[in-house]
Amino acid sequence: MKNRLVLSAIASALLLAGCGDAETNIVELDPIEVPEDDHDHDHDGDHGSDYEIESEGRLVVADAASNTLTVFDLDDNSVLDTFSATFDGSSVSASADYRFAVINSRANGLTEFLDGGLWREDHVEHLHDYEEAPSLSGFTLEGSQPTHVVTHDGQLAVFYDGDADTSMPAAVKVVTDTQIASEITEVPTLEFTVNMHGVAEPRGDMLISTVRRDDAESRSANPILPDSVAVYHWHDGEYEEEQRFGGECADLHGAAQNEIAVAFGCSDGVLILNEDDEVFTSAFIDNIDGLGDLRIGTMYGHEHAEAFIGIASQHGGGSAILANVSPVTSTMSVIDWQPETDAHAVSYGFSMGGEFFVILDDKGFVTLLEAHEEDGDTHWEFSHKIDVASASAANLAEGQSFSMAASQHEEALFVVDPVAQAILAVDLEAETSETLLELDFEPAGAVWLGIAEEHEHDDHDH
Secondary structure, eight states: OOOOOOEEOOHHHHOOOOSTTOOOOOOOOOOOOOOOOSOOTTOOSOOOSOBOOOOOOEEEEEETTSSEEEEEETTTTEEEEEEEOSSTTOEEEEOTTSSEEEEEETTTTEEEEEEOSEEEEEOSSSEEEEEOOOEEEEEEEEOSOEEEEEEETTEEEEEEOOBTTTTBOOEEEEEOHHHHHHTOSSOOEEEOSSOOOOOEEEETTEEEEEEOOOTTTOOOSSTTSOOEEEEEEEETTEEEEEEEETTOSTTOOOEEEOSSEEEEEETTEEEEEEEETTEEEEEEEEOOGGGTTOOOOEEEEETTEEEEEEEEOOSSSSOOEEEEEETTTTEEEEEOOOOOTTOOEEEEEEOTTSSEEEEEETTSEEEEEEEEEETTEEEEEEEEEEESSHHHHTTOOTTOOOEEEEOSSSSEEEEEETTTTEEEEEETTTTEEEEEEEOSSOEEEEEEESOOOOOOOOOOOO
């Protein structure tokens, strides 16, 4: 990663949104003009090379003390603009193709979108990149308690838990970046008849979603947790159920997918749905002794990695237990991620191309796992550890936490340090870190937006 100058964010640009009836002024930047490419847009004759923008992307940083979001240009570390979300305390993540920051307020039933201003369009004969000023989109999604926001292969799915007290059933809404940009009015939606704390995985024209049976049939100890999974297919403007795996996953919580399978965390193991040309078969992997009395409640998967990673969190202290979950051999094993003494993992995620699985702990260390082939199966193993923010760890106040966002332009990570009020850039290959941005506000989180690097991989026939 190239050296970057330290930026002290300009106070006047950041002190926008207060509370009460304070007035907020947002200054819209003019669009950044991009010269036309040399293509013949009638697409006759020689089309030449694709027009691409070389940019490290943009970083959206949330203010812990307000609803303000600041957008930084990672090419020169400048402040592009600041925006105000409707509600404080919203979670911020990236849309399926990294054009939008997804601002989700579960308590208020509202999901907003901040356009980062960098995106790529497929013009059939060529790819065309665009660069504009960031802006707050007029498109929103609304529903009862939007909880799990999942992205996969160009689609974003929002699962709404619903609410028994108000007789609001659960639902799923699915959108692409193109649909968000065009502000579509009819969003593909799957509606249930009861509420549930569930999750849905978009997969091409399919949607693999949790299903809650009635209390008389349910295997779940918690009445709002589902115990079943169904496969839906988009036909003639609606999702139609094609397969159901009833009662196979008690107290279901957590899901992930890769090219060959979809995995769900259950109280007594992991349910695997293996796909063969849009037809699924189920397999169940029992919890192993290494988990003790814990269960896997969070799953991670990547299209370039065959093995899933399951997280069994300790309640009341202790390091999380990570498990290697193989859909190929239907086996589970504990991963020794070699945590620091008394360290607690606070954030997880895959690096840009899925080469590394990254663990950020509350001692300020980044631990990297790498996938290795062994006896025809894939296993995640400890690779190395990088000291990123240990100097700040002892001074974390109650309610403060480190967090991170992965670049999709290079093998880099951005760690949010609320104590130092800084964003730290981590080069995962060189195993180094440096201060990228010095802020005059306490950051609560960050998300990378931009044009993701393309990766070579085998096509998955949906």
